[in-house]
Amino acid sequence: MNVVVEDAGTCRKKLSVEWPAERVQSEYDSMLAEFCKMAKIKGFRPGKAPVKVVEKRYAKDILEEVRERLVPAGYQQAVKERNLQVVQVLDLEDVTLEIGKPMTFTVSIEVAPEFDLPKYKGIPLERKKETVADEKVDETILSIREQFASFDEVEGRPVQKGDLVQIDYEGVCDGQPIEDMGEATKGLGARKDFWVRADENAFLPEFADGLAGMNIGEKKQIFVEFDAEFSVQELAGKKATYFVDVKGVREKKLPGVDEAFLKRIGVEDEETLRARIREDLERAAKQRETGQLRNALIEHLLKSVDMEVPPSAVSRETQQIIQDIVRENTSRGAKQEQLIEKKEEIMDVAARNAMDRVKAQFLLDRIAEEEGIEVNPQQLREHVDRMAGGYGMTPDALRAELKKKDAMDNVKEELRRNLTVDFLLEQAAIKE
Numbered sequence: 524m525n526v527v528v529e530d531a532g533t534c535r536k537k538l539s540v541e542w543p544a545e546r547v548q549s550e551y552d553s554m555l556a557e558f559c560k561m562a563k564i565k566g567f568r569p570g571k572a573p574v575k576v577v578e579k580r581y582a583k584d585i586l587e588e589v590r591e592r593l594v595p596a597g598y599q600q601a602v603k604e605r606n607l608q609v610v611q612v613l614d615l616e617d618v619t620l621e622i623g624k625p626m627t628f629t630v631s632i633e634v635a636p637e638f639d640l641p642k643y644k645g646i647p648l649e650r651k652k653e654t655v656a657d658e659k660v661d662e663t664i665l666s667i668r669e670q671f672a673s674f675d676e677v678e679g680r681p682v683q684k685g686d687l688v689q690i691d692y693e694g695v696c697d698g699q700p701i702e703d704m705g706e707a708t709k710g711l712g713a714r715k716d717f718w719v720r721a722d723e724n725a726f727l728p729e730f731a732d733g734l735a736g737m738n739i740g741e742k743k744q745i746f747v748e749f750d751a752e753f754s755v756q757e758l759a760g761k762k763a764t765y766f767v768d769v770k771g772v773r774e775k776k777l778p779g780v781d782e783a784f785l786k787r788i789g790v791e792d793e794e795t796l797r798a799r800i801r802e803d804l805e806r807a808a809k810q811r812e813t814g815q816l817r818n819a820l821i822e823h824l825l826k827s828v829d830m831e832v833p834p835s836a837v838s839r840e841t842q843q844i845i846q847d848i849v850r851e852n853t854s855r856g857a858k859q860e861q862l863i864e865k866k867e868e869i870m871d872v873a874a875r876n877a878m879d880r881v882k883a884q885f886l887l888d889r890i891a892e893e894e895g896i897e898v899n900p901q902q903l904r905e906h907v908d909r910m911a912g913g914y915g916m917t918p919d920a921l922r923a924e925l926k927k928k929d930a931m932d933n934v935k936e937e938l939r940r941n942l943t944v945d946f947l948l949e950q951a952a953i954k955e
Contacts, residue, residue, distance in 0.1 A: 526601040534633050534833040536607065540597040542626040550589045551622055558585055590620050598630050608635035611835045633833040636885055641827035643890055644950040648819050652955065653808035655801055663800045664780065667788065674773035681736045682772055685722050688734050689771035691715045694747075696763040705757045716770065730765075737769045756860055817944050820951060821883050832881045840877035845869060887940040896946060898939050906938045 524546070527539040555574065558581050564572040578585070594615065602609055610633040618628040674687045682688055693713040694701035702712025711727075719725050721734045733745035745765045753759040778784040780793050790796045848869050849862055862869070890896075904918075911921040925931045 524597060524600060526604060528601075528605055528607075531631060533831045534610070534636050535613070536632050536634055538598070538601050538605075538630045538632065540601050540628055540630070542593055542597055544623055544625050547589065547593070547620070547624070547626045548622060550593055551585065554585050554588050554592075586620060586622075590618065590626075593620075593626055594618065594628055597626075597628070601630075602632075607632070609633070610635055610833045613835075633835050635888075636830050636832055638828055638830040638885075638889075640886075640889055640893065641824060643824065643947060646820055646823050646947065646951045647954070648816055648823075648948075648951050649954045650812055651815060653812060655804045655808060659804055660797055660800050663804065664796065665777075668777045668780070668784070671778050671784065671787065673776045673778075675776050677772050677774045678739065680772075681738050682721050682734045682769065683774075684731065684735055685720070685775050686734075687718055687773040687775065688721050688737075688769060689716060689718050689773075690734070691768040691770065692717065692765050694763050694765045696758060696761055701758070701763060705755075707755045708757050711755065711758070718773075727765075730767075733765075733767070734769070737767075739769055739772060742766070742768045752861060754856060754861070813948075816948060816951075816953065820944065820947055821879075824886055825879055825882055828882070828886060830882055830885065832878065832885065836881045836884075837874075837877050840880050841870070841873045844873040844876055844880075848873065884940065887943045888936075890947070891939050891943045894943070894946060896939060896943050898935050898942065902942070903935055903938060907934065910934070 524543070525541040529537045529539070531537040555578055559572065559574055559577045560570050562572050562577045562581065563569050564576060564580060567573075567576070598612075601607075613631040613633060616629045616631070618626075620626045677686075691714070694711060696704065700712055701708050704712070719730055719734070722731050725731045725734075727747050729745055729747045733743065737743055743766075745767055747763045747765060749755075749758045749761050749763065751760040778787075780796075785792060785796060788796070790799065852862060907922055907925070908918045911918040914921060916924075922931075925934060
């Protein structure tokens with residue numbers, strides 16, 4: 524088999540493959556014999572029709588089968604012979620197949636970039652140590668107490684910040700009731716006996732200041748200015764007036780750090796609680812430190828190498844990042860209209876990040892190959908188990924899902940890159 528490889532652009536190659544006439548004839552004869560065994564032709568018992576009759580009847584089908592065998596076999600052999608790392612097959616062209624003559628075809632492919640590895644051992648890095656102050660522990664305990672807070676009715680004083688306030692309200696915007704402006708505005712338009720927090724958690728920010736100082740039975744107008752990116756399109760960028768009637772007030776009461784509270788959250792004493800919180804905070808700080816080191820290491824490597832990357836790989840990574848951005852923003856409550864408005868910005872951010880990600884992937888793959896870093900079955904099993912915990916799935920369910928999507932190799936590749944970064948950090952010159 525003859526193979527000619529030509530450059531065809533950034534990380535692109537064009538393979539011209541030629542099978543000799545003898546191989547074409549051999550494949551044709553083999554396929555014709557198979558057809559003779561299975562052919563059902565009127566007037567002949569199955570498998571007993573003369574070769575010439577079968578050949579005449581199924582000539583087109585036989586040639587198609589020969590093509591379907593020789594093209595993949597030729598492509599795979601060419602890639603193996605020339606030691607090409609194929610990223611994506613782009614096109615198959617100019618297939619010529621005629622019995623008694625050589626078969627030829629061309630395949631356009633994208634390949635992994637060729638580049639010189641930079642020095643990757645002893646990379647200078649600086650670890651930014653995080654200390655966990657007592658104040659951080661106190662803040663966390665306060666946050667836990669907030670979760671178990673109760674709200675007790677109070678009388679004889681006005682609303683204070685942090686109170687839970689029962690109100691009736693009606694909103695007006697552009698001279699019409701907000702309730703009538705559209706389906707999405709109904710909950711914002713009018714409610715009765717509605718409980719609202721008089722703080723930053725109020726359903727509209729202006730309500731926190733507007734309610735402060737009001738007494739039970741008092742009525743008031745609260746003016747609201749909706750942000751231009753407000754989630755309800757009918758109200759975005761507009762001003763509204765709310766007519767509010769205070770009907771009840773409840774004061775937030777935090778539990779003390781006493782025996783009942785400690786028992787409720789499952790710890791023996793305050794000392795144990797503080798120790799556990801400090802341990803959690805220190806673990807989180809350590810993870811941030813390691814994350815910062817990993818990012819700095821990758822950034823150093825990227826600045827140390829000159830590399831062109833396959834456009835198809837960047838395109839796939841860009842789409843993945845866009846999906847991640849959309850999913851994250853949607854989970855935070857962003858509406859589709861808002862995401863559409865920011866489409867260009869999202870695509871620009873995704874494209875920039877995708878280029879660096881793809882470069883880092885090829886870099887780490889080359890270093891892993893150079894250092895003989897591989898993923899063993901135990902490491903892969905433990906990694907999938909951790910992934911399953913993050914997704915709220917059982918390990919077996921996640922494995923079944925990955926196999927169904929044919930994604931286990933992708934998981935293995937990503938784990939190999941993570942192990943490579945771990946190796947590089949062990950070799951790095953880290954200044955504390």
